[in-house]
Amino acid sequence: MEKIPPPTSPPILEVRGAISRITTQGAAYFDMEMLRALPVARLETATAVTDGVRRFSGFLMRDLLAHIGARGTTVTARALNDYAIDIAIEEFDRFDVLVAYEMDGEPLLPSDKGPLWIIYPRDQHAELQDIRFDYRWVWQLRWLDIQ
Template structure:
């Protein structure tokens, strides 16, 4: 390629456009592959630092079928709020956050009764927190569901401390990534 001063502009524009397109590729990919729209009632909204959404305002609105389509995890554990060992099934929160392209170091969870809690996002990945939608093979009871953040409390005494108990929010309706 012979770039003499008179021809330099002819090559500069295509090169700059190529660089710009490569820089914007993640934006185009997210817009080209949005989350599908929920077909049932929305039971969880994820907002804030997410790359994949399905609403006009950039949030992820999820119904139960969308959550159940993700790989399920079942844990058996006792909890401070139930009698005896319980089996919980749901999606690993780490998987759910990856599914919506979350980027942030804090999660702000809001329940339908207006209880709110903010906690490190690393807690759900480091300690295997799940977003449970079943307890003992059935939908969560109405006083805890439809969604409950649950850990395997029997696996680590630290999970029984205030930090994790306050983040074990039931009746979860909104998760904000910050």
């Protein structure tokens, strides 16, 4: 296993499972500074839980998965409240799925869907406006498990 430098502040995201780059104990841990070092991506889209079109900034899920050497077919995304859903990794190649840390230029806070929120480009793809995709918009994202 190749090592990723450890976070210098408390981690906000833990990734486990079929990955080839880890921090320690079989997992990759990231603080906000490490996540902000990934290539920045931006997306404007409406959501099912906010009013109007919002501007999101973050990183593409596929960039994170490449960074940790993910070797699976499914990502289980789990939130701080233990909500979890399985997402096919193929979706992250097919769509520009963002892991947002900002909305409308402001950091996402744990009290309002933060610090990380999975955002699909629903306005750019009619098929993503199906309610089945709304369940994949995990807010307060804290853990990913790659299988």
